[in-house]
Amino acid sequence: GENVEQHPSTLSVQEGDSAVIKCTYSDSASNYFPWYKQELGKGPQLIIDIRSNVGEKKDQRIAVTLNKTAKHFSLHITETQPEDSAVYFCAAPGEGSNYQLIWGAGTKLIIKP
Amino acid sequence: SAVISQKPSRDICQRGTSLTIQCQVDSQVTMMFWYRQQPGQSLTLIATANQGSEATYESGFVIDKFPISRPNLTFSTLTVSNMSPEDSSIYLCSVSITGDQPQHFGDGTRLSIL
Numbered sequence: 001g002e003n004v005e006q007h008p009s010t011l012s013v014q015e016g017d018s019a020v021i022k023c024t025y026s027d028s029a030s031n032y033f034p035w036y037k038q039e040l041g042k043g044p045q046l047i048i049d050i051r052s053n054v055g056e057k058k059d060q061r062i063a064v065t066l067n068k069t070a071k072h073f074s075l076h077i078t079e080t081q082p083e084d085s086a087v088y089f090c091a092a093p094g095e096g097s098n099y100q101l102i103w104g105a106g107t108k109l110i111i112k113p
Numbered sequence: 114s115a116v117i118s119q120k121p122s123r124d125i126c127q128r129g130t131s132l133t134i135q136c137q138v139d140s141q142v143t144m145m146f147w148y149r150q151q152p153g154q155s156l157t158l159i160a161t162a163n164q165g166s167e168a169t170y171e172s173g174f175v176i177d178k179f180p181i182s183r184p185n186l187t188f189s190t191l192t193v194s195n196m197s198p199e200d201s202s203i204y205l206c207s208v209s210i211t212g213d214q215p216q217h218f219g220d221g222t223r224l225s226i227l
Contacts, residue, residue: 034215043114043205043218044156045115099144099212103155 001097002027006104014112019080021107023090024072031075034101035064036089044089048075077109085111115140119206119219126196126226133192134222136206141186144209146216147179149202156205162189196226 003026013019028063031052036044050057050064050073056063064078077084088107094100117183126132134144145162160168160181168181183189193200203223207216 036218041220043117043207043220046215046217049215050166099209099216100146100161101216103157105155 001062002092002102004012004092004102004104006090006107008107009105010108010110012110012112013080015080015082015091017080019077019109020086021075021088021094021113022072023074023091023104024070025092026071027092028068028071029093030092032093033064033066034091035062035075036091038087038089038106047088068108075086080109080111082111082113083108114215114217115208115210117217117219120206120224121205121222123190123223124172124218124225126224128224128226130196131192131194131198132224133190134204134206136189136191136219138187139209140210141195142208143186143211144216145183145189146193146207146209148205148207150205151202152219159191159204162187162191182204193224198226200224201226 006023022085035047036051037047038044046058048064050066061078066073087108089099090104117138120135147159148156149159150156158171159174160170162168162181162183164183178194183186192215205221206219209216
């Protein structure tokens, strides 16, 4: 079945710098990769997702890149701000399913003022 | 995206009791899911709530412990039965409008068992 590994577990960056979080997956048939942001006391919020027919997708300061050959995808946040501090999760579809997600372990992003 | 409301938002319960968590969506959705999230951990899928039929449980979760109802396309409940301190966790409801659409989450129910 699908296995998703996420790194790093904690990332501390200076405000204004960029942050990159990486996930690897095992099932080469996977074709949908979402990223979620979870703030304290809240449920996970979808911030960006990518399907396997594209290599990159951007939404303002957030971008996701996908390398199907290497089976990894990354979240890029530029010009980080204090409100970017949160836990970020990647996910990939479970075997034979597009809606049942397998989740990464999460990355705690800390933005230092 | 759909607006998802979960009730209660938090509760403190005595061991041996049961609690039913409600998930209400403001529009009809095909898929509804229930997750558990231990403090500081990732999400673990408990089950997929199927409208009009029995829920589909993941390995390690059983219907007797986590009975689920889904009477229509906008509502589901998860009951945590015969609770023990190990059941202290955040329980999250998520929905997908169609099976091919992203999942969106409620804010969860924070459950503590004394």
